[in-house]
Amino acid sequence: MEVLVIQYRPGAYPQLEAAVLAALEAGMRVELDLDALGTLEIASVRELIALLRRCRAIGGEFALRANEPEIRKMLVVTALDRLVPVLGEEAA
Numbered sequence: 001m002e003v004l005v006i007q008y009r010p011g012a013y014p015q016l017e018a019a020v021l022a023a024l025e026a027g028m029r030v031e032l033d034l035d036a037l038g039t040l041e042i043a044s045v046r047e048l049i050a051l052l053r054r055c056r057a058i059g060g061e062f063a064l065r066a067n068e069p070e071i072r073k074m075l076v077v078t079a080l081d082r083l084v085p086v087l088g089e090e091a092a
Contacts, residue, residue: 001029005065008032010044017051024060031087033065040074052084063087 004023006016016032023030032048034040048064055061064080066072067088075081 001027003029003031005031005033007036008034008044008048010037010041010047013047013050016047017054020051020055020062021058021060024055024058024062030060030062031065032062034071035066035068035088037068037071040071040078045074045078045080048080048084061085 004019006019006023008016020030020032037044051062061084063085064075065087066075072081072086072088075086080086
């Protein structure tokens with residue numbers, strides 16, 4: 001299965017949603033790369049949850065890529081790591 005990696009950018013939800021849904025409909029696996037973020041803001045968490053709901057509504061899912069310890073920590077604190085698969089190195 002082909003994998004599409006999209007670098008997540010806060011505040012670009014309409015474009016993100018369109019790209020993810022198109023990839024899922026084409027049968028691709030989608031991974032959102034969070035490592036370029038310095039920190040995971042609450043607005044980004046809301047966008048990711050909205051996208052997760054939208055994807056699940058069409059029977060799809062995506063994974064998050066996170067190697068940065070601060071990002072991984074925020075995924076745990078916000079419980080996103082329990083809702084969405086997280087790929088990357090284990091947090092130290």
